[in-house]
Amino acid sequence: EVQLVESGGGWVQPGGSLRLSCAVSQFTFSDYWMDWVRQAPGKGLEWVANINDVGSESYSVESVKGRFTVSRDNARNSLYLQMNSLRVDDTAVYYCVRPAVFGARGFGYWGQGALVIVSS
Amino acid sequence: DIQLTQSPSFLSASVGDRVTITCRASQGINSYLAWYQQRPGKAPKLLIYDVSTLHSGVPSKFSGSGSGTEFTLTISSLQPEDFATYYCQQLNNYPLTFGQGTKVEIK
Numbered sequence: 532e533v534q535l536v537e538s539g540g541g542w543v544q545p546g547g548s549l550r551l552s553c554a555v556s557q558f559t560f561s562d563y564w565m566d567w568v569r570q571a572p573g574k575g576l577e578w579v580a581n582i583n584d585v586g587s588e589s590y591s592v593e594s595v596k597g598r599f600t601v602s603r604d605n606a607r608n609s610l611y612l613q614m615n616s617l618r619v620d621d622t623a624v625y626y627c628v629r630p631a632v633f634g635a636r637g638f639g640y641w642g643q644g645a646l647v648i649v650s651s
Numbered sequence: 652d653i654q655l656t657q658s659p660s661f662l663s664a665s666v667g668d669r670v671t672i673t674c675r676a677s678q679g680i681n682s683y684l685a686w687y688q689q690r691p692g693k694a695p696k697l698l699i700y701d702v703s704t705l706h707s708g709v710p711s712k713f714s715g716s717g718s719g720t721e722f723t724l725t726i727s728s729l730q731p732e733d734f735a736t737y738y739c740q741q742l743n744n745y746p747l748t749f750g751q752g753t754k755v756e757i758k
Contacts, residue, residue, distance in 0.1 A: 566747075576687070576695065576738055578747040592746040626694055631707070636742035637685035637700025639707070644694055 533557050533640045535627045540645030547617050551645050553610040553627030561585070561605040562633055567612050569623035570644075579625070580612065595621075617649045653677050653741050657750035663758045668729045672753045674739035676720040683743040686715055686724045689752075690735045698737075699724065729755070 539551040553565075566581040580591035580601040589601050600613040610627055624644040631639025654677040664670050674684065682702045687695040697706040699715040702722060712727040726733055734757050739750040 575752045576689075576740075576749040578740075578749065581747075590745045631697055631700055635700055635704075636683045637697050637704075637706065637740075638687075638695075639697045639700070641694040641696070 533629065535629060535640055535642035537625065537627050537642040537645035540625065540647050542648045542650065543617055544651055545617060545619055545649055547649070548613070548615045549617065549647060551612040551614065551625055551627075551647070553612075553642055555608050555610065555627075555629070558629070560603075560608045563629055565601075565603060565610045566628045566638065567601060567610075568626045568628055568638065568641075569621075570626070571620070571623040574623075577623075582610070614647070617647075619649050621647060622649045623647060652746055653680060653744050653748050655739055655741055655748055655750035657737075657739060657753045660751060660753060662753060662755045664729050664755060665758045666729055666731060670726045670729055670733075670755060672724045672737055672739075672755075674717075674722045674724070674750050676722075676741055679719050680741040680743035682718070683741060684715070684717065684722045685740045685742060686713075687738045687740065688733075688735045689738065695738065731757075 534556045536554045567579040582589040582601045586603045598616045602611045627642040628638040629640040631637045656675045658673045685700040686698045689695040698713050703715045714725045736752045736754045
């Protein structure tokens, strides 16, 4: 069974940094693009960023550009989201997600989520 | 950015009802449209991708259709476990975007 397990969430003051990790198992991690999606409390879903299978190409939503960096370590089967200059409106549950099947455009597998609270 | 507008935003229905949710895109997105179900406190679950392809393990009471800029999700016979919030998503252009959600509640 495909597993995605996020860690690293918590409380941070505005302007601070956090690094989220996503440990994956039961599939060949290096075959897949991987994404991060977030959901603010009581709000809808927002795509944050993604990275290609070898870690050489990434994309992100405008609101996090220059502040968030997505990376991966295929040897460790791990995905990361480095979040700097955090703002109150970055408060959300952050999900690590994988496509349904190789080449599919749809997030078929989700982690349990990591809660990030940005507050003074 | 491509805007996705779902209608309705809120839907009250009874067990056994046939329900249709519409997702309209601000520009064409080819066939890269997915639908998700989210129950309170849980991660979203993929129902359908590429407009009409059912994700593994998803019951056939869910179906998707559409093309260009207008897409629909249909639940053929609503069951208690289907009361949830549903989101559409376009994966044709960056940034990937979601609709605002449709909350399906029990009448």
